Amino acid sequence: MQRTLDTMASLGELERSVMDLLWSAPEAATANDLRDRLAQNGQEAKDLAVTTVLTVLSRLEKKGLVERERGTRPHRYxxxxxxxxxxxxxxHEALGTAPDREAVLARFxxxxxxxxxxxLRRLLARG
Amino acid sequence: MQRTLDTMASLGELERSVMDLLWSAPEAATANDLRDRLAQNGQEAKDLAVTTVLTVLSRLEKKGLVERERGTRPHRYxxxxxxxxxxxxxxHEALGTAPDREAVLARFxxxxxxxxxxxLRRLLARG
DNA sequence: TCAGATCTTCTACAGGATGTAGAAGATCCC
DNA sequence: GGGATCTTCTACATCCTGTAGAAGATCTGA
Structure with missing residues (x-):
């Protein structure tokens, strides 16, 4: 069963954790950086093999959520x-799945x- | 890997088709109704066994998206x-995943x- | 330059989700 | 009661995600 574009956006737990790290740090990170940070994540600390992190990063890359710099030796993501x-x-994708978008917005x-x-009022005012 | 509440909301293709049918018809439908309607869906017409539809309906029920009336003999969904x-x-769930909701709303x-x-302006005005 | 260290890619497997449906059990109507 | 209809159980294939070892590639200090 092929995943359509929108369902592709739903990430697994680890994928999500990695994205969270990439999102909250400004610098591009190496797989090892991420591995270490995952190992120190308070509650859900995970002690993973670097290859595991690399696999996840590859999958995220394929999904278009992550880019890697191949030039540097430890690739940076x-x-x-x-x-x-x-x-x-x-x-927006969710909104697009319904025929009556206005009705959805009303509920939203x-x-x-x-x-x-x-x-929202403020944002819509100067627009 | 447990699915969290939000990822549970992502449906498979067939599950989605069934929900679409249930959403666009006002009446509760039987599995056979749905089977027939799926068989006549223009592009992606699917000729499925009724048991397939029943399985999907059970799963949707378990996910809390569908209810069935057990009183009637062909159950109605x-x-x-x-x-x-x-x-x-x-x-809303998507919005909730980001720490800075206002920033998300701005992009949205x-x-x-x-x-x-x-x-949106209209809806927010009388609020 | 070469050997150990470091890094990446390949390959693999387990478990859950979903699509798919037959077999068997339950219920209904004539 | 017995055939028809309906539901539940069980099962299997495929995909997605988590997880990681083995093997190949590259780098770096001596």
């Missing part, structure tokens, strides 16, 4: 887009906090 | 929530059509 862009795109607005609503 | 509610919830607004932006 970085997220292709910011977490915010990625998340916004996911939201209803489920948003007042603070978020205020943010 | 219907979606638990509307497509719009479901989609809005997905969007940027990717929305003018018509949708207008809808």
């Amino acid at each position: 970085h997220a292709v887009s910011t977490r915010e862009d990625h998340t916004a795109r996911l939201m 607005i209803g489920s948003v906090t007042e603070a978020e609503a205020a943010t | 219907h979606a638990v929530s509307t497509r719009e509610d479901h989609t809005a919830r997905l969007m 607004i940027g990717s929305v059509t003018e018509a949708e932006a207008a809808t």
Whole structure:
């Protein structure tokens, strides 16, 4: 069963952890960097083989979420887009799956906090 | 690997097709109804065994997306929530995965059509 | 330059999710 | 009661993800 574009966006747990690390650090990281940081992640600390991290990075690369610099010797990896862009795109993809987008937006607005609503008003005002 | 709540929301192709049928018809449907409708779906017409449809329905039930009326003899199935509610919830879940929700909303607004932006303004105005 | 260290790629396997459906058990109607 | 209809159980294939060893590639100090 082929995964369509949108379902591809759903990441596994480890894939997600790696993306979180790449997203929260500004610098491109090596597989070893990531391995070490994963080993020190408070609650869900994972002591993984570097090859495991490399495999995950390759898969993320194939999914288009990560890019690697092949020039440097320990390859360096970085997220292709910011977490915010990625998340916004996911939201947009979800929105796109429904025929009546306005109705979806109506429900969505209803489920948003007042603070978020205020943010939205502000963003939509100067637009 | 346990699926978290949000990843559970990502459906397979057939599961998605069945949900689409349940969402677009007002009446609760039997497995046979659905089987027949799947067999007449223009492009991606699928000629499936009824048991296949039943299996999928059971799985959707387990995921909380579908409810079945056990009273009637051919059980009747219907979606638990509307497509719009479901989609809005997905969007909200996506939003929840990012620490900086406001930044996500900003990107999201940027990717929305003018018509949708207008809808949002209207919805947010009377709030 | 060469050998040990470091790094990457290949290959592999396990477990869960999904598509698919037959066999067998349950229920209904004539 | 018995054939027809319906549901549940069981099963298998494939894909995705987690996980990592083996083997190949590359680098670096002596």
